[in-house]
Structures are given as C-alpha cells and as structure tokens.
Amino acid sequence: xxxxxxxxxxxxxxxxxxxxxxxxxxxxxxxxxxxxxxxxxxxxxxxxxxxxxxxxxxxxxxxxxxxxxxxxxxxxxxxxxxxxxxxxxxxxxxxxxxxxxxxxxxxxxxxxxxxxxxxxxxxxxx
Amino acid sequence: xxxxxxxxxxxxxxxxxxxxxxxxxxxxxxxxxxxxxxxxxxxxxxxxxxxxxxxxxxxxxxxxxxxxxxxxxxxxxxxxxxxxxxxxxxxxxxxxxxxxxxxxxxxxxxxxxxxxxxxxxxxxxxxxxxxxxxxxxxxxxxxxxxxxxxxxxxxxxxxxxxxxxxxxxxxxxxxxxxxxxxxxxxxxxxxxxxxx
Numbered sequence: 001x002x003x004x005x006x007x008x009x010x011x012x013x014x015x016x017x018x019x020x021x022x023x024x025x026x027x028x029x030x031x032x033x034x035x036x037x038x039x040x041x042x043x044x045x046x047x048x049x050x051x052x053x054x055x056x057x058x059x060x061x062x063x064x065x066x067x068x069x070x071x072x073x074x075x076x077x078x079x080x081x082x083x084x085x086x087x088x089x090x091x092x093x094x095x096x097x098x099x100x101x102x103x104x105x106x107x108x109x110x111x112x113x114x115x116x117x118x119x120x121x122x123x124x125x126x
Numbered sequence: 127x128x129x130x131x132x133x134x135x136x137x138x139x140x141x142x143x144x145x146x147x148x149x150x151x152x153x154x155x156x157x158x159x160x161x162x163x164x165x166x167x168x169x170x171x172x173x174x175x176x177x178x179x180x181x182x183x184x185x186x187x188x189x190x191x192x193x194x195x196x197x198x199x200x201x202x203x204x205x206x207x208x209x210x211x212x213x214x215x216x217x218x219x220x221x222x223x224x225x226x227x228x229x230x231x232x233x234x235x236x237x238x239x240x241x242x243x244x245x246x247x248x249x250x251x252x253x254x255x256x257x258x259x260x261x262x263x264x265x266x267x268x269x270x271x272x273x274x275x276x277x278x279x280x281x282x283x284x285x286x287x288x289x290x291x292x293x294x295x296x297x298x299x300x301x302x303x304x305x306x307x308x309x310x311x312x313x314x315x316x317x318x319x320x321x322x
Contacts, residue, residue: 049137049239056216056237098198101215101238106196108242112249122196 001032016080016087031116034123038115041107048108052101069093069100130158132257134250138169139243141250143257159258168244171234174222182259183207184222185248191218192245 001007010029012021025033041048054064073091080087090096110119134141141164148159164181166174176184183205191203191210201212209221218241222232236244251257 046137049242052216052242053237053239056239098215102196102198105192105238105242108238109192109196109245111246113253115249118249125197 001029001036007033007036016084018079018081031120034116034119037107038110038119042111042115045108045111048104052104052108055097055101069096072096072100129162130156132158132254134247134254136243136246136250138240139247140167141165141247142167143251145257148258157256157258161257161259166244166247168234168236168240171236171240172232174232180207180225185251188241188244188248192241195241 009021010025010033011017012019013023013025014020015022051064051068054062073093073096076082076087076090080090082088082091090099106119106122110116110122112118129144129146132143134143143158143161144163144165145158145161147153147155147157151159153159161178161181164176164178166184168174174184184207187203187205187208187210191201194201194203195212201210201218203210207223207225209219209223211219213219213235216238218236218238220234220236222234224231251259
C-alpha cells in the first residue's frame with residue numbers, strides 16, 4: 001500500500017457501498033487489506049472487548065453496546081446502499097445483534113501474530 | 127532440576143506452561159518441549175489445570191467451538207473431557223469433566239470477552255517459538271483451489287464471457303426466427319420454381 005489514497009480506492013470496490021467501482025482486487029492487495037484489518041483490531045481489542053462485555057451482564061445497563069450500535073447504524077446509513085437487502089439487515093437495531101457479535105468475535109479472534117492467516121481462512125469459508 | 131515457566135497473558139485470562147527442554151535434541155535451556163503442567167487462570171473463575179494430555183483436547187474444544195460461533199452454526203462441542211454450549215448469544219457454559227472417579231464436573235460460565243481472551247492465549251501458545259506443542263486451531267494454508275479462484279476468477283470470466291454471450295444470443299435469435307419459417311409455404315414456392 002503506497003499511500004492512503006490506494007487504501008481509499010480499494011475500499012471503493014465494496015459493492016455494498018452507495019457508489020463503487022468494479023475493479024478486480026489483486027491477491028497482494030487483498031492480503032494488505034487483511035493485514036490492515038488485523039492490525040486495527042489488535043489496536044482496538046480493548047474497545048472490542050468492552051463492547052462484547054457490555055452485553056454479557058443482563059442487569060448492567062448496556063450503554064456501550066447501544067452507543068456502538070447507534071454509531072454502526074449511522075455509518076452504514078451514511079456510506080452503504082440502504083436499498084440493498086443485505087444492508088437492511090444491518091440497520092435493524094434489535095435484529096442486528098447477532099451480526100454485530102459475530103463480526104466483533106471474528107475480529108477479536110484474529111489479533112495474534114498470525115491473525116491475518118486466520119482471518120483469511122475465515123473469509124474464504126464465509 | 128529447575129522447570130521452565132512461560133506465561134501467556136491476554137486481559138483477564140492467563141495461561142502458564144511449566145516444563146523442560148528436550149536436551150536429547152540439544153534444545154536451549156529456556157525452551158519447553160516436555161510440558162509437565164499447565165494452568166489456565168480466568169479472573170473470578172476457578173483455576174483450571176492439568177497435564178499435557180488434557181491441554182490439547184481443551185485447546186481443540188475452544189478452537190472448534192469458536193469456529194462454530196463465527197460460522198453461525200449451532201455452537202455445541204461435546205467430548206469426554208469438556209463440553210461447551212451456548213446459553214445465549216453472549217454467554218457460554220463450559221463443563222470440565224475430571225478423569226478421576228467421584229470428582230464432580232467443574233461448570234463455568236464465560237462471556238464472549240473471556241472466550242476471546244482464552245482463544246488469544248491459546249494463539250500465543252501456538253505461535254510461541256519457545257514451546258513445542260502439537261499445533262491446533264489455525265491452519266496457515268488455505269486450499270489451493272481457493273487461491274486459484276481469487277487470482278483467476280476475474281480473468282477467466284473476462285475471457286469466457288464475451289463468446290458465451292455471443293453464442294447464447296445467436297441461439298436466442300435463431301430460435302425466434304424459426305417461428306417465421308413456414309415449411310409448407312417454402313414447399314409451394316419450390317413447386318412454383320420447378321415448372322419453369
């Protein structure tokens with residue numbers, strides 16, 4: 001990844017986005033995106049952990065979870081094509097819990113030194 | 127002889143490995159190849175400890191269960207040593223069964239946060255160069271056919287798609303034209319031409 005613009009351009013390959021381009025991602029670019037994701041999740045692990053933890057105790061007021069869910073929905077609405085059925089699933093504030101837990105767990109399981117290999121395997125088996 | 131101790135730590139979970147290097151293959155003195163004991167400490171939960179023959183099945187159980195969790199399959203793992211079941215989306219019940227008779231199984235309830243801490247401790251152990259253990263959980267090689275697909279999928283489709291579309295449209299148009307062809311009329315025309 002020579003610069004941030006390259007990452008931004010690659011990001012635009014996501015067909016769920018409001019506007020996207022149809023380029024084919026090369027294997028090394030795919031690897032680079034995976035490594036960035038793993039590095040980010042390693043850096044954000046304490047936050048990911050807290051978000052997961054906030055939902056565990058039923059008596060505890062899950063303010064952190066609600067904030068995270070609210071911000072997630074805001075980002076999705078802002079950037080993704082909300083007419084898509086797949087995107088609509090993310091926007092259901094009560095029904096998206098399973099999806100969010102699944103994504104957070106996937107990221108939190110891949111923070112080790114060889115986490116990028118693990119994430120790659122998970123994505124290929126998705 | 128002094129035993130080596132290695133500690134793998136992640137937030138609320140820590141895994142301690144105690145053992146000796148294998149001097150018969152000239153290993154460094156800080157290496158652990160013969161694991162005599164291990165301890166898994168989870169904050170606010172009872173200590174889990176055992177021998178090497180218990181560690182591998184327990185690691186396998188955690189890895190298999192975590193794979194089921196993220197694959198959206200029914201998260202249940204059952205074996206003679208350990209059972210893991212999901213109570214709900216956020217809590218998991220672990221039953222550790224002792225190999226000794228008349229010892230009650232140890233029941234633990236852990237959330238997603240502790241589950242990911244435990245998995246990360248096992249990952250650290252798997253990836254450590256200081257401990258020699260039968261590697262479990264992560265396979266570093268994904269299937270070759272998947273690698274091929276990623277590399278060549280787009281190129282292959284670009285190559286095959288235009289002639290495929292051309293062929294399909296040819297068949298489509300020729301099959302529509304067949305409705306305009308009347309063999310009886312054609313025969314009459316031929317008969318008219320022959321007398322000349």
